Each structure stands twice: as C-alpha cells, then as structure tokens.
Amino acid sequence: MSISDVKLAALINLFKTRPIWGLIPVRIVFGSILFIHGATRLIEARQRSGALIEELPSEAAFVLVLLFAVTEFLGGALIIPGFLTRAAGFVLVVEMIVSITIERLPLGFSGSGLPFELLLFAVAGMLFLSGAGRFSIDRAIARRLLARAPNEKHEAYIVAETLHTRYWFE
Numbered sequence: 427m428s429i430s431d432v433k434l435a436a437l438i439n440l441f442k443t444r445p446i447w448g449l450i451p452v453r454i455v456f457g458s459i460l461f462i463h464g465a466t467r468l469i470e471a472r473q474r475s476g477a478l479i480e481e482l483p484s485e486a487a488f489v490l491v492l493l494f495a496v497t498e499f500l501g502g503a504l505i506i507p508g509f510l511t512r513a514a515g516f517v518l519v520v521e522m523i524v525s526i527t528i529e530r531l532p533l534g535f536s537g538s539g540l541p542f543e544l545l546l547f548a549v550a551g552m553l554f555l556s557g558a559g560r561f562s563i564d565r566a567i568a569r570r571l572l573a574r575a576p577n578e579k580h581e582a583y584i585v586a587e588t589l590h591t592r593y594w595f596e
Contacts, residue, residue: 434571440512441568443557450559456549457505460518464499467491490528497521505553508562515554522547 443449497517504514522543530540558564 434574438568438571440510441557441564441571443508443511443559443562443564443568446556446559448559449553449556450561452549453505453508453511453553453558453562456546456553457502459502459546460498461502461506464495464497464502467495468499494521494525501550505558508558508564511553511558511562511564515550515552518550519547519554522550 498521501514501518501521504510526540526543526547530538530543533540535541
C-alpha cells in the first residue's frame with residue numbers, strides 16, 4: 427500500500443457516514459442547540475461558569491468557558507450541514523465529558539442540567555460513531571473519494587447489515 431493509498435484511506439475514514447435518514451433531524455437539531463448555546467456562551471463568557479469552574483482562578487475559568495463556547499459554536503456549525511461530523515462529534519464527546527465532570531456532577535442530578543448534558547454526550551457519541559447520514563457534506567465527499575479508489579474495498583465500512591448495501595450510496 428503506497429503513501430497516497432494510506433492518505434486516501436485516512437480521508438475516507440474521516441468522511442465516511444452511514445446514509446441513514448434518521449440522522450438528518452438529529453444532526454440538525456443537535457447542531458442548532460450547540461450552535462446557539464455556544465454563541466450564548468461566547469457572548470456571556472465573563473459571567474457564566476459552572477460549579478468547579480468558579481473555584482479556578484478567574485483567568486483559567488474564563489479560558490475554559492471560552493474553550494467550551496468555541497467548541498460548541500464551531501461543532502454545531504459543522505454538524506448542521508454534516509461537515510467533518512465524526513471529528514466534531516469526537517471533540518464534543520471530550521468536551522461533554524469535561525463539562526459533565528466539572529460543571530454538572532458536583533451539583534447533583536436534579537436541577538443541575540446533568541440529564542441534558544448526558545443527552546448531548548450521547549448524541550455527540552452517536553454522530554462520532556455513525557457519521558452525518560444522508561444529505562451531508564461528509565457523504566458527498568466520501569462518495570467522491572470512493573470513486574477515486576474503485577478497486578479498494580472501502581465500501582466495507584458500511585458494515586453490510588443488509589443485502590441492499592450497494593443501494594446505500596445511490
């Protein structure tokens with residue numbers, strides 16, 4: 427396998443997605459929630475903080491809140507059209523783990539927003555594992571990359587769950 431084959435395989439893995447219809451509304455709503463929440467955090471970065479963030483020095487707390495805000499804002503902006511969804515999903519999974527650990531868990535389950543954060547964590551994980559689905563930029567890129575490597579068995583990433591797997595790209 428040559429270097430260019432390795433690069434092509436890496437690109438295909440980055441953009442691969444299962445063309446499932448149900449991911450469209452999940453992706454759009456999840457991305458919109460993150461985008462709006464991230465924008466709000468960016469605007470109110472100096473005033474907002476969580477339980478353990480308040481115990482950090484003000485500069486460190488501001489940087490952490492700003493990092494969360496930018497992650498959510500950009501992650502939502504990427505997920506809505508389905509561009510780099512797996513990468514954004516991974517970054518958001520990590521961000522949600524940190525957010526849950528330092529902002530929500532110290533406040534307890536009820537009234538702290540923990541159930542909502544856990545739901546966001548689960549959706550980010552789902553998008554990281556499955557990709558953007560149909561009508562996404564990732565799917566269009568993956569189709570073009572697969573066309574460049576017709577002799578490779580890159581379509582195997584779909585995990586042939588049905589006999590109709592070949593129709594998933596149509």
